Amino acid sequence: MIKExxxxxxxxxxxxxxxxDLINPVMVNHQKRVAYIAYFIAEEMGLSKEERMxxxxxxxxxxxxxxxxxxxxxxxxxxxxxxxxxxxxxxxxGYQFLxxxxxxxxxxxxxxxxxxxxNERRESALSERxxxxxxxxxxxxxxxxxxxxxxxxxxxxxxxIDKITGESGKMFSPDLVDVFNALAKQEWFxxxxxxxxxxxxxxxxxxAQIIELDLEELLDIAKLFYRIIDFRSMFTATHSAGVxxxxxxxARFAGFSEKECLMMRIAGFLHDLGKLxxxxxxxxxxxxxxxxxxxxxxxxxxxSYRILEKINGMxxxxxxxxxxxxxxxxxxxxxxxxxxxxxxxxxxxxxxDVFTALTETRPYRQALAPKRVIEILQHMAESRHLxxxxxxLLEEKFAEINSARLVAQEEALGVxxxxxxSGYRITCPAxxxx
Numbered sequence: 001m002i003k004e005x006x007x008x009x010x011x012x013x014x015x016x017x018x019x020x021d022l023i024n025p026v027m028v029n030h031q032k033r034v035a036y037i038a039y040f041i042a043e044e045m046g047l048s049k050e051e052r053m054x055x056x057x058x059x060x061x062x063x064x065x066x067x068x069x070x071x072x073x074x075x076x077x078x079x080x081x082x083x084x085x086x087x088x089x090x091x092x093x094g095y096q097f098l099x100x101x102x103x104x105x106x107x108x109x110x111x112x113x114x115x116x117x118x119n120e121r122r123e124s125a126l127s128e129r130x131x132x133x134x135x136x137x138x139x140x141x142x143x144x145x146x147x148x149x150x151x152x153x154x155x156x157x158x159x160x161i162d163k164i165t166g167e168s169g170k171m172f173s174p175d176l177v178d179v180f181n182a183l184a185k186q187e188w189f190x191x192x193x194x195x196x197x198x199x200x201x202x203x204x205x206x207x208a209q210i211i212e213l214d215l216e217e218l219l220d221i222a223k224l225f226y227r228i229i230d231f232r233s234m235f236t237a238t239h240s241a242g243v244x245x246x247x248x249x250x251a252r253f254a255g256f257s258e259k260e261c262l263m264m265r266i267a268g269f270l271h272d273l274g275k276l277x278x279x280x281x282x283x284x285x286x287x288x289x290x291x292x293x294x295x296x297x298x299x300x301x302x303x304s305y306r307i308l309e310k311i312n313g314m315x316x317x318x319x320x321x322x323x324x325x326x327x328x329x330x331x332x333x334x335x336x337x338x339x340x341x342x343x344x345x346x347x348x349x350x351x352x353d354v355f356t357a358l359t360e361t362r363p364y365r366q367a368l369a370p371k372r373v374i375e376i377l378q379h380m381a382e383s384r385h386l387x388x389x390x391x392x393l394l395e396e397k398f399a400e401i402n403s404a405r406l407v408a409q410e411e412a413l414g415v416x417x418x419x420x421x422s423g424y425r426i427t428c429p430a431x432x433x434x
Contacts, residue, residue, distance in 0.1 A: 004259050005313035007218055009103065009211035010203060015307050016225060017060045022276035022303060027063075030144060032198050035059025037140035039205055041176065042133075044183050055133045056205055058110040062137055064224070065094030065111070067232050091115050093419055097227055101220050103211070110134050114141065118173045139164070139172050139180060153194040157184055215262045222269040227415065229272050233283045235363055236275070237416040238409040239356060243324075244268025245408030246394075247352035249401040253393050254348065267320035267349055274303030286363040301325050302334040320345040324353045329384040339384075347387035351377065351394060354386065356405060370398065 014032075021028045038055040047055075067090070095112035098104045113134035146160045147153065161184050168177040183189055192201050213221070226240040244265045251264040275283065278300055282293050289297060305322035308314050323346040326332035328339040342350075358373045368376070374395055381391040394401055 002257075002260055002263070002316055004215060005218075005263075005315075005317065006212040006214070007311060007313045009213055010206040011311045012213065012218070012221055013057065013060050013206070014199065014202075015311050016064075016221070016228075018310075019225065019273055019276055019307055020063060020066070020228065022274070023066070029198060031060050031063055032202060033144045033147075033193055034062060034137065034140045036193055036198060036202060037143050038133075038136050039202075040183055040189060041136050041140060041179055044179050045176075051133065053206070054107055054110065055136050056202070057104065058107040058114070058133060058137055059140060061098065061104070061107065062094065062111050062114050062141065063090065064097050064228055065090035065092065067093065067228075088115070096419060097224055101224055103213075103217060103221070104224070107133075110137055114138050117171050119170050135173050135176055139176050142167075142171065143180070147194070149194075153190045154187060157190060160184070215259060215266070219262060219266050219269075222266045225273060226269040229275055230412075231416055231419070232276075233280055235284055235361070236272075238412040239360060240269050240272055241408045241412035242356035242360070242405045243271060243349070243352050245404045246356055246401050247349045249397070249404040250348045250352060250390060250394055251345070253397050253401075254344065254390070256345075260345075263317055264320065264345060264348065267317045267345070268352060270308065270317065271304065271321040271324050271349060271353065272300065273307055273321070274300035274305075277303050284363050288364070298325075298333045305334075316345065319343060320349050324350045326350065327385040328387065331385065344387075344390075347390050351386050351390045354380065355394060355401075359402070359405065370402070374398065 017031045017035075020031065035056050036059070038059040039052055042052045042055045091112055091114055095108045098108035098111060109129075109131050110133040113130045114137040116130055116134065116138065118135065143160060143164060146156075146163055148156060161181055164172065164177055164180060168174045192198070195201075226244070230236045230238070230240050245268070247268040248261050248265040251261045256264065278297060282289065282297060285293070301322050301324065305318060308318035308322060311318075320343070323332075323335070323337060323342060326335060326337040326342055326346065327350075328342065328347075330336045330338040354377065355373065358368045358376060359370075361367045377386060377391045377394065380386040381388040
């Protein structure tokens with residue numbers, strides 16, 4: 001029996017922040033730097049340890065509702081979203097993602113209002129609802145955007161202070177601007193912020209409250225990962241939910257323990273983590289991919305593996321999740337592992353991924369009928385791409401496994417459609433649910 005992993009909360013949140021950076025390399029470490037600035041503003045204000053932890057967590061996750069590269073790029077403009085409704089979209093989606101996750105629900109309100117201007121707050125009915133932490137996040141976010149990452153930082157400080165001070169009472173709280181200006185006079189603040197060691201600077205702050213996650217808590221946060229990954233495209237909006245459910249069902253029929261089945265479900269939610277590095281135009285391309293695009297697509301499992309390997313205790317889940325495109329004959333990618341290196345868990349998730357993909361409508365084809373799905377899986381087993389035992393198990397228990405997939409994808413579809421927020425057009429994903 002596989003030992004239940006105990007996962008560091010900090011490692012997982014940093015991995016999630018790193019995952020979101022894949023959408024746009026220009027934004028690498030943006031959320032970490034925002035978290036750093038927000039934390040030290042809160043500390044300079046004398047806020048409690050609990051409040052400092054809250055703004056730090058919120059900073060690491062504040063852009064989790066950004067689902068497109070265009071939104072990410074527009075957020076680089078200092079005065080992006082002059083009115084609340086123009087910058088409300090990703091903040092509200094981020095709030096929806098976080099509010100039902102037990103360990104993160106307390107930071108959801110900070111994320112919800114992190115782009116509201118100070119003078120908009122005073123002039124609207126929002127006054128009573130906006131947490132102080134949201135205003136701290138807003139200021140921290142805009143400071144980070146003003147930094148030119150290609151220039152020496154200390155020479156930029158005066159210009160940043162002048163720009164922020166010029167928006168005091170408009171974009172930002174005057175009290176917070178005063179706190180920031182006092183902090184900004186200290187060289188260490190900028191040198192740490194600009195250094196390649198920001199992870200090691202943040203680690204002791206968040207690990208001051210050492211939290212180890214059990215499998216249920218890990219599953220809860222894995223759901224956040226998959227929504228950030230899959231909701232970028234209507235064609236993938238329910239995919240990881242389907243892989244997770246079918247993988248778990250196959251594992252149960254294969255004799256896995258309840259804890260191992262839960263680990264399989266988590267692996268299913270995380271298996272396409274690296275797809276955040278794949279441009280949407282490739283994911284949604286209606287025709288065949290070019291050779292270059294195929295090469296780019298093949299990188300997604302590599303990114304998944306490298307992100308998850310940094311989390312102690314995730315070794316088994318990582319192997320199950322990240323090896324889903326490896327094949328028994330060594331023809332898979334990205335590591336070309338052969339049968340002897342692929343555990344039963346990895347083989348199960350590989351079958352679950354192919355099975356789920358074949359039952360979904362994609363930009364280039366409609367969902368396939370059950371008979372055709374089984375024919376393709378059998379052929380892949382015969383050619384030593386997929387495990388014959390796992391494929392036979394799926395064939396024998398097809399009704400039960402397919403039912404589990406349908407239920408999970410219907411639930412995911414409901415969440416996806418529930419994000420029909422004003423100004424954000426959600427299209428029903430083309431997934432076969434019948």
